[in-house]
Amino acid sequence: xxxxxxxxxxxxxxxxxxxxxxxxxIKMAAKRSPxxxxxxxxxxxxxxxxxxxxxxxGIVGVxxxxxxxxxxxxxxxxxxxxxxxxxxxRINQPAGWFYTSExxxxxxxxxxxxxxxLTNMHGSTGDIVFLGTRTEELEPTFEELAKIDFDIGGxxxxxxxxxxxxxxxxxxxxxxxxxxxxxxxxxxxQDELHxxxxxxxxxxxxxxxxxxxxxxxxxxxxxxIGTWRDDIQMDQAEVKKYADDGLDIQxxxxxxxxSKCMAWDGKELSIENSFCVKCMHCINVMPKAxxxxxxxxxxxxxxxxxxxxxxxxxxxxxxxxxxMEPPYDxxxxxxxxxWDIWAEEGKNRERVGEFIQRVGLGNFLEAxxxxxxxxxxxxxxxxxxxxYEEYYEEDEGEEExxxx
Amino acid sequence: xxxxxxEVADLMFNMVKDAQGQKKLKPMDLTKAMxxxxxxxxxxxxxxxxxxxLINSGRCVYxxxxxxxxxxxxxxGAAND
Ligand code: SF4
Ligand code: SF4
Numbered sequence: 001x002x003x004x005x006x007x008x009x010x011x012x013x014x015x016x017x018x019x020x021x022x023x024x025x026i027k028m029a030a031k032r033s034p035x036x037x038x039x040x041x042x043x044x045x046x047x048x049x050x051x052x053x054x055x056x057x058g059i060v061g062v063x064x065x066x067x068x069x070x071x072x073x074x075x076x077x078x079x080x081x082x083x084x085x086x087x088x089x090r091i092n093q094p095a096g097w098f099y100t101s102e103x104x105x106x107x108x109x110x111x112x113x114x115x116x117x118l119t120n121m122h123g124s125t126g127d128i129v130f131l132g133t134r135t136e137e138l139e140p141t142f143e144e145l146a147k148i149d150f151d152i153g154g155x156x157x158x159x160x161x162x163x164x165x166x167x168x169x170x171x172x173x174x175x176x177x178x179x180x181x182x183x184x185x186x187x188x189x190q191d192e193l194h195x196x197x198x199x200x201x202x203x204x205x206x207x208x209x210x211x212x213x214x215x216x217x218x219x220x221x222x223x224x225i226g227t228w229r230d231d232i233q234m235d236q237a238e239v240k241k242y243a244d245d246g247l248d249i250q251x252x253x254x255x256x257x258x259s260k261c262m263a264w265d266g267k268e269l270s271i272e273n274s275f276c277v278k279c280m281h282c283i284n285v286m287p288k289a290x291x292x293x294x295x296x297x298x299x300x301x302x303x304x305x306x307x308x309x310x311x312x313x314x315x316x317x318x319x320x321x322x323x324m325e326p327p328y329d330x331x332x333x334x335x336x337x338x339w340d341i342w343a344e345e346g347k348n349r350e351r352v353g354e355f356i357q358r359v360g361l362g363n364f365l366e367a368x369x370x371x372x373x374x375x376x377x378x379x380x381x382x383x384x385x386x387x388y389e390e391y392y393e394e395d396e397g398e399e400e401x402x403x404x
Numbered sequence: 405x406x407x408x409x410x411e412v413a414d415l416m417f418n419m420v421k422d423a424q425g426q427k428k429l430k431p432m433d434l435t436k437a438m439x440x441x442x443x444x445x446x447x448x449x450x451x452x453x454x455x456x457x458l459i460n461s462g463r464c465v466y467x468x469x470x471x472x473x474x475x476x477x478x479x480x481g482a483a484n485d
Contacts, residue, residue, distance in 0.1 A: 056482060
């Protein structure tokens with residue numbers, strides 16, 4: 001039972017309105033957890049003073065692992081003894097975030113026994129986040145998690161917990177089995193996940209189609225986005241039904257196609273598929289009439305990151321199309337070649353996207369033994385800074401011949 | 405002659421011990437130093453195994469201060485009782 005009841009007029013403001021409130025949840029937890037109760041006290045104090053009162057720890061963790069625990073201490077332990085230690089644990093979520101109610105109850109019970117009981121389902125990393133525990137509770141929590149087949153996720157300079165959309169489990173647009181790929185790579189790269197050996201963090205995110213529901217293009221060092229390389233499947237009768245039901249196909253579909261590769265004559269829709277950039281717009285608007293093609297796989301992109309040491313970056317294409325089938329050997333080979341060069345040559349806290357910018361895409365591709373191709377270049381037909389060595393050499397040869 | 409995992413772990417441990425309090429070493433710093441000093445007697449895989457052994461035995465721990473490092477176990481400045 002909590003000892004002190006804190007007055008929290010500023011936090012109370014955040015309970016008003018129709019939306020869910022983290023304050024309401026912490027108050028509920030505070031009825032059972034002195035840790036959650038002192039969290040309310042410190043938070044109100046911080047809101048009043050407009051100063052944070054956390055210190056970051058860098059050494060706490062579980063035996064053998066270098067990631068998954070983020071150390072945190074209150075800088076007012078005398079006033080708020082319950083949160084003198086308040087470490088966060090990241091727990092590797094199941095692929096696609098599927099749980100049974102039983103496993104959710106087990107997770108919550110473990111956390112009520114060993115921590116504040118407060119969770120964040122899920123953190124922006126994708127992990128289950130357990131908020132607030134003491135150093136001596138880390139190992140017992142880890143042991144109990146292992147008994148129900150859960151493991152700690154990544155943090156620090158390691159492979160972060162891979163995450164994926166729920167793909168083929170629920171979504172008709174999935175062009176490959178995101179959950180299987182995510183699970184398999186998580187299993188195969190356990191060392192990289194738990195034993196930080198990189199210059200900085202490295203994230204995989206798997207989206208089943210270009211709708212990119214896990215925002216991998218913006219948030220993963222390596223993004224796996226489902227795609228197809230044949231023609232969009234089309235049902236003209238369904239297209240007509242959309243038109244009859246009042247959809248303005250010209251305005252809402254054709255005119256919005258980014259590559260202007262569609263035409264609508266009032267009766268038939270046509271697509272010049274060789275120009276389609278697989279943006280999904282037309283398919284999203286007319287899901288009954290259009291579907292991704294049948295020859296499916298994924299596009300691999302590299303280099304995105306949020307602004308930390310340097311500014312934000314989006315991923316760009318590395319492999320335009322790869323079949324995604326277990327055991328993913330080609331993919332794992334490629335990943336290991338990337339990690340090899342980046343781990344060896346990357347500067348401390350340099351993400352792989354920043355590394356590529358520093359050493360140059362050409363040098364990077366040479367090191368990982370990947371041929372440069374036009375798909376790697378933004379606007380290849382308009383970019384004056386791109387040239388191809390073999391054409392260049394050929395031209396020179398021709399000139400020499402002409403002179404001779 | 406190729407070194408054993410134990411030998412490399414001992415060499416790395418000495419590096420970490422000598423640097424403690426002065427310079428934080430990343431796992432790759434340890435690997436690079438081993439390869440530089442012992443050439444063909446070591447390789448990346450062996451160094452990875454040696455770091456794993458150092459950590460699993462508790463002789464060293466991973467720490468995080470902006471990036472991840474390998475250090476001797478110690479009480480950190482920020483820790484409360
Ligand atoms: S990314 Fe595509 S396949 Fe995955 S859930 Fe979203 S729409 Fe479905
Ligand atoms: S997917 Fe996008 S680019 Fe391709 S045809 Fe449809 S709207 Fe155009």
